Amino acid sequence: FDAGFTSREEALEYGCRPGDTIVPDVETIWTANKKRMISKSWDNRYGCTVVLEALKAVKDETLPNTLIAGANVQEEVGLRGTGPSVTKFNPDLFFAVDCSAADDINGSKETFGHLDQGFLLRILDPGMVTLPRMKEFLEDTALTHNIPFQYFVSQGGTDAGKAHLMNQGVPSAVIGVCARYIHTHQTMFSIKDYEAAREMVIQTIRALDRSTVNTILDGRTN
Structure with missing residues (x-):
């Protein structure tokens, strides 16, 4: 951040102090x-x-599960909010709903994360390999409801990387979207991808009855 001040004294005169926080005005x-x-x-x-x-x-629906939703803090600086929330609520399953970097600028079809191709079904990142039964559940749900998706391998992690290691192991997955220029002041994303992800989250909530959860946890069907 450069405001053009010519001395420390001038910066202090304008109200700038060490440790002040700033946000982009976008x-x-x-x-x-x-x-x-x-x-x-x-x-x-x-x-x-x-x-x-x-x-x-889903607010007026009778759900086949106990739904817990929240926003964990400080994911970018060490997945810090995930630990307290997973410890407190002890979920059977954990879904991170997160945005990842698109890699579609050069036109290559061999890269992961292309705008307008649906939500991201994450297979692998440095912090987690998605449990196959979780991957299969998400695939089946998306295909059943004709929700477009793309497989994704990421160089960055999400809260799922912390959650799946806790409480003797919590099966975790990521329902994501990609966006260009993340972690900058201007991020571009696809409305089509957003709508696909929204529908996927809704249908995931509706699909997780006890039998389905048991199948994901240990292969049981009842």
Whole structure:
């Protein structure tokens, strides 16, 4: 951050102090074709927005499970919020709803994370290999409801990397979207991908009855 001050005294005179926090002043806008949006902090405003919309969608339904939703703090600096929340609520399963870096600028189809190709079904990242039964559950749910998705291998982690190691092991997965230029002031994401992820979260909530959870946990069907 460079405000153009010429001395420490001048910076202090304008109210700047060591340890002050700053935020980017960015307006959320549509792209010209209305297919994508540019905003700051889509990683992870995406997760907060999708979860809130999913809760609205199922609020009047009788769910086959106990649904716990929250926003964990300080994921970017050490997955710090995940530990207390997983310890407190002791979930059977854990789903991180998170945004990842797109890698589609050079036009290669061999990279992971392409805008407009659906939500991200994460297979592997440095912190977690997705449990095959969790992957299969997400695949089956997406295919049943015709929700577009793309497989994803990531160089970065999510809260799932911490959650799956806790409480003697919590099966975890990530329902994600990709976005360009994450961790900068201007992030571009696809509305189509967002809508796919939102529908996936909603259908995941509806699908997790006791039998399905048992199958994911240990292969049992009742």
